[in-house]
Amino acid sequence: MPVKLVIVAPYFEQATFLWSPYLRGWVAQNLRARCVEPAVLWGNDAVPDKYAQALKDPDVKGVLGAGHGSPDEFTGQGYAVLVRTGMQVPGEWKDDVFAPVSCLVGQRLVPYLVQQGVPVGIGQVTEYWFTAMGTGDGSDPEQDPLLRYFLYAEYTFWFKLAEGATAGEAYDAAIAEYKRQADLAKRVDPLTWWCLQTDWQNRKFFGDRGYRLPLPPTVVRTSVKVEVSGEREPLGKWDEIAVSGTVSAEDGTAPQGSVKVKVVREDGVEQEETVQLGPGGAFSTSFRFSWTANIDYTYTATATYLGWRTDAKCYATSSATATVIVRSTRAKTATKLTRVSAARTDDRVTVEYEGAVADEEGKPVAGGEVEVWLTDDYPARQYARTDGGGAFRGRIETYAGWFETSLSLQACYRGDELRMPSCDAKPVKIPPNWKAVGGIAGAVLAAILLLLVIAAL
Amino acid sequence: MTVTFEQLQEAARRVLEGARAGTLSPDGLEAFIRMVEEWVDGQPDWLKNSYVGYFSASGPKAVKRADLPKVLRSDPDFLMRFLRLLAGVA
Numbered sequence: 001m002p003v004k005l006v007i008v009a010p011y012f013e014q015a016t017f018l019w020s021p022y023l024r025g026w027v028a029q030n031l032r033a034r035c036v037e038p039a040v041l042w043g044n045d046a047v048p049d050k051y052a053q054a055l056k057d058p059d060v061k062g063v064l065g066a067g068h069g070s071p072d073e074f075t076g077q078g079y080a081v082l083v084r085t086g087m088q089v090p091g092e093w094k095d096d097v098f099a100p101v102s103c104l105v106g107q108r109l110v111p112y113l114v115q116q117g118v119p120v121g122i123g124q125v126t127e128y129w130f131t132a133m134g135t136g137d138g139s140d141p142e143q144d145p146l147l148r149y150f151l152y153a154e155y156t157f158w159f160k161l162a163e164g165a166t167a168g169e170a171y172d173a174a175i176a177e178y179k180r181q182a183d184l185a186k187r188v189d190p191l192t193w194w195c196l197q198t199d200w201q202n203r204k205f206f207g208d209r210g211y212r213l214p215l216p217p218t219v220v221r222t223s224v225k226v227e228v229s230g231e232r233e234p235l236g237k238w239d240e241i242a243v244s245g246t247v248s249a250e251d252g253t254a255p256q257g258s259v260k261v262k263v264v265r266e267d268g269v270e271q272e273e274t275v276q277l278g279p280g281g282a283f284s285t286s287f288r289f290s291w292t293a294n295i296d297y298t299y300t301a302t303a304t305y306l307g308w309r310t311d312a313k314c315y316a317t318s319s320a321t322a323t324v325i326v327r328s329t330r331a332k333t334a335t336k337l338t339r340v341s342a343a344r345t346d347d348r349v350t351v352e353y354e355g356a357v358a359d360e361e362g363k364p365v366a367g368g369e370v371e372v373w374l375t376d377d378y379p380a381r382q383y384a385r386t387d388g389g390g391a392f393r394g395r396i397e398t399y400a401g402w403f404e405t406s407l408s409l410q411a412c413y414r415g416d417e418l419r420m421p422s423c424d425a426k427p428v429k430i431p432p433n434w435k436a437v438g439g440i441a442g443a444v445l446a447a448i449l450l451l452l453v454i455a456a457l
Numbered sequence: 458m459t460v461t462f463e464q465l466q467e468a469a470r471r472v473l474e475g476a477r478a479g480t481l482s483p484d485g486l487e488a489f490i491r492m493v494e495e496w497v498d499g500q501p502d503w504l505k506n507s508y509v510g511y512f513s514a515s516g517p518k519a520v521k522r523a524d525l526p527k528v529l530r531s532d533p534d535f536l537m538r539f540l541r542l543l544a545g546v547a
Contacts, residue, residue, distance in 0.1 A: 015510040015518035068514040075514055103513035127511040129542055132519070134508055146507055189504055190462035191522075198542060 002314065003213050004037045005158070006054045008065030008100055010077040011043040018147060019066045019101070019130070021138025027064070027155055029139070033307040034162035035219040035314035041065070046076030055093055061213050062097035064158055069102030069124075072109055085109045089116040097167065097211070101154060103127040106204045120167040120207035122157065128203075129195040146192050149185045153178040153196065161213050163316065164221065168209025175200050221250045222318045224259070228301040230326035237291050239326045243301045244284035247277055247318070255315045257308035259283045266298045274306075294417050298325050332360040333422040335370065335413045340426045349400040349430050354393040357386050357413045357422070364390025368413050374398065374428065375408040386413075402440070405430040459499030460492050468492050469543035486536075494526040511538065 007028060009020040020042070028038040039054050041047075046067070054060060068075045072085035083098075085108050098113050099122035106123025114121045130150045136143025141151040156177040160170035178200035186193040226245035233240060241263050247255045255277060262272040271287045283303070304319040337355040344350075353372060357365040370392045373381035384392040392411075407428045415421035472489050475481035497505060500522065510519025520528045520535070529536045540546075 013518055014508065014520070015512060018508060018510065018519055019512075066512060068512050068518065070514045073514060079514055101512060103511055124512075127513050127538055127542065129509070129511045132508045132510070133503070133506070189507075191509060194462070194466075195509070195542070198545065 001059045001216060002035060002037045002218070003061050003162075003215055004039050004057060004059045005031060005062045005064060005162075006051070006060055006096075007038050007040045008046050008051070008063065008067050008076055008082065009040055009042045010046040010067055010075075012078055015068070016066065018132040018134050018144075021136070022141065022144075022147070022151055023065050023138075025138030026140060026151065027158070030155070030159055030317075031162055033317040034159060035215070035307065035309075035316045036162040036213070041076070044077055046082070047078075047080050048076070048082055051076060051082045052090070055090070055096060058092065060092075060096060062099070062158075062161075064100055064155075066101040069105040069109070071104045071107035074100060074102050074105050074109060083109065083113070085112045089113060089118070094118055097121070097161070097213075099123075099157060101128050106202070106206075110204075110206050114206040118207065119211045120205075122171065122203060122205055124199070124202055125204055126198065126202040128199055130199075131189065131192045131195055146185075146189065149181040149192060149196055150199070153181045153200070162215075163318070164212065164215060166209060167207070167211040168205070171205045171209070175203070178203075218313050220253070220255075220313050220315045222247055222255055222305055222307075222315050223250075224303050224305050224318050224320040226301060226303040226320045226322045228263070228299065228322045228324045230297075230299055230324045232291075232294075232326050232329050234329045239289045239291065239297065239299070240286060241289060241299050241301070241324070241326075242284070242286040243303065243322075244282070245303055245320070247281040247283070247305045249281075249315060251313075253313075254279070255281050255305065255308055257315065258306050260304045260306060261285050261301060262304075263287050263289075263299055263301045265289055266300075267292065277305075294330050295328050296325055298323055328420070330415065330418055330420045333365055333413055333415070333419050334358055334360070335411055335422045335424045337409065337411050337424045337426045340409050340428055342428050342430050344400065344431050344433060346435060347399050347402075347433060349398055351396045351398070351409060351428055352393075353395070353409055353411070353426075354391065355411050355424065356389070356391045358390050359419060364388070365413065365419060366390060368392075368416070368419070370411055370413050372396065372409065372411045375410060384411075400430050400433070402433040404432040460496040462496065465492055465496050466543045466545070469540045473540055473544050473546060489540075490526050490529050493529060497522055497525055513538070 007023050009023040010016045011020045024040050031038045073081045074083040076082045094117035097120040106125040110121035110123030132147035133144050141148035157170045157174035160173045182193050182196035224247050228243050230241045243261050249255045258274050258276050260274045264270040275283050275285045300323045302321045307317040308315040335357050339354040342351045366388045368386040370384045380396045380398040384394045386392045408425050409428050410425045412423040468489050505523040508519045
């Protein structure tokens with residue numbers, strides 16, 4: 001018999017209108033994919049007698065879901081109290097993990113249940129806050145751009161537990177996922193980020209960290225091996241990403257069913273496809289991503305086996321990830337400054353330069369734009385263009401102080417769709433303004449002489 | 458000028474400190490709620506229409522962000538929980 005989990009899903013006011021559809025839809029579906037049977041107490045079924053009845057089933061090994069709470073009570077539909085501190089805990093509850101989303105139950109109720117023999121409990125010691133748009137039918141968290149952060153984080157615990165992890169491992173994974181989701185949410189909405197931060201900091205674990213769900217032998221664990229390769233099409237302006245792999249079962253049989261393959265580029269562009277497993281559990285597919293720029297891109301491919309059931313067995317879901325970097329096809333270039341000279345006229349300085357740009361094979365880069373500037377106190381800047389032989393030349397006129405100065409002339413070829421940028425620099429010595437310096441020296445000398453004459457008189 | 462979330466958090470901490478020290482006046486609370494109003498006004502429309510809520514067995518449980526100032530004025534329980542959330546006080 002499969003392991004069963006009771007999902008409490010009251011549906012009677014705004015908070016439960018937002019959260020509970022995802023319990024009945026997405027959470028239940030994902031537990032089934034992991035060979036765990038959900039028993040959903042939806043709406044008017046989330047009441048004390050039906051709750052007690054559901055937990056009498058010896059196959060039930062846990063309680064999740066959502067419900068309003070207080071330090072001593074967990075409630076269902078219409079605030080009907082389902083569990084209370086101090087109550088006589090029935091024997092059949094004592095092998096059930098208790099971890100619904102509910103405010104304040106971590107203060108007294110969950111510790112009490114664990115004290116009474118419940119193996120594992122997770123409870124909030126403050127309010128459990130969340131944000132949501134109220135969109136979607138509950139089948140996929142992506143339908144609600146705010147609630148999804150909470151759903152992905154919270155149900156990591158139950159999905160990991162259903163995959164065979166210990167309660168401690170599953171809890172740690174959920175907390176890590178809360179932190180990851182909080183980071184993602186921070187860019188979107190600071191209030192959502194703060195709610196997630198507050199929630200994980202106050203979501204406490206009680207009981208046996210080593211506890212595992214007693215998954216029956218009819219559950220066949222699976223594993224996915226995935227490989228990803230990428231190639232840049234130089235003219236067509238796309239990357240071809242090929243994903244292939246195999247799903248294998250621990251009992252040596254060949255799993256059937258399908259794999260969801262999702263490829264995410266580092267700039268957030270993503271594509272996904274569900275592919276049927278072939279002979280031996282093999283799968284392969286490919287995706288075409290348009291460039292936004294001819295630069296290196298990292299692609300991450302995740303292959304998730306969606307599980308499979310026969311009359312005798314349940315193949316559990318599993319997943320694996322692989323990455324590939326598709327390199328820029330732009331050729332390397334070299335910029336060389338071949339001559340730099342500086343001349344002064346009073347306070348004006350003229351710097352003349354010559355240089356050349358070539359690609360990695362030494363071929364001249366014609367028609368390229370080169371940015372040339374003097375560093376430090378003289379931010380004069382201009383653009384030169386390479387001729388047919390890859391050469392560029394020009395002069396920068398600027399003002400300089402009276403004294404000798406050392407500057408640096410920088411030249412950077414800016415690159416284009418097919419070539420990488422490159423730079424070169426050369427020191428430039430600006431001679432002193434002798435006329436000005438001489439004038440000052442003369443004036444100082446004259447002043448000294450005048451003082452000496454006055455002193456002598 | 459738009460009120461930032463960090464300014465709102467700072468204001469919530471000041472309100473709670475005032476409440477603890479017995480120096481909080483109705484004007485101080487009203488000033489905080491006006492800050493919430495300005496913060497909400499500065500949000501994009503889709504966030505104004507989103508909900509914020511919790512799973513506690515009393516008071517309103519999830520409210521539209523646009524309605525936050527109204528709810529904070531009319532429901533002291535929600536106000537206190539919201540202040541504690543922003544201030545990071547368990």
